[in-house]
Amino acid sequence: xxxxxxxxxxxxxxxxxxxxxxxxxxxxxxxxxxxxxxxxxxxxxxxxxxxxxxxxxxxxxxxxxxxxxxxxxxxxxxxxxxxxxxxx
Numbered sequence: 001x002x003x004x005x006x007x008x009x010x011x012x013x014x015x016x017x018x019x020x021x022x023x024x025x026x027x028x029x030x031x032x033x034x035x036x037x038x039x040x041x042x043x044x045x046x047x048x049x050x051x052x053x054x055x056x057x058x059x060x061x062x063x064x065x066x067x068x069x070x071x072x073x074x075x076x077x078x079x080x081x082x083x084x085x086x087x088x
Contacts, residue, residue: 005038047072 011034015025025033048069052062066085073082 004042005034006041008034011037044069044072044076047076051075 008030012025012030014037015030015033016023019025045064048064048071049062051068051071052064055068056062070082070085073079073085
């Protein structure tokens with residue numbers, strides 16, 4: 001699984017930006033955020049891949065576009081996130 005994880009620095013920065021000022025995270029919390037974020041992205045990619053494959057038609061390869069990622073988020077019932085991504 002460690003070969004499929006996001007860089008710890010990136011997930012820590014994102015998580016820390018959402019916390020109240022002055023908050024700190026333990027190493028365990030950083031690790032859990034990293035694992036959760038990585039799993040979430042793999043889940044979105046899996047759903048998006050299935051949607052792209054369904055829409056593939058006669059093309060040799062299924063293309064995952066930003067619209068398909070948004071559609072996957074909506075199917076996963078993350079409509080708020082999908083709406084945020086739709087905004088220019």
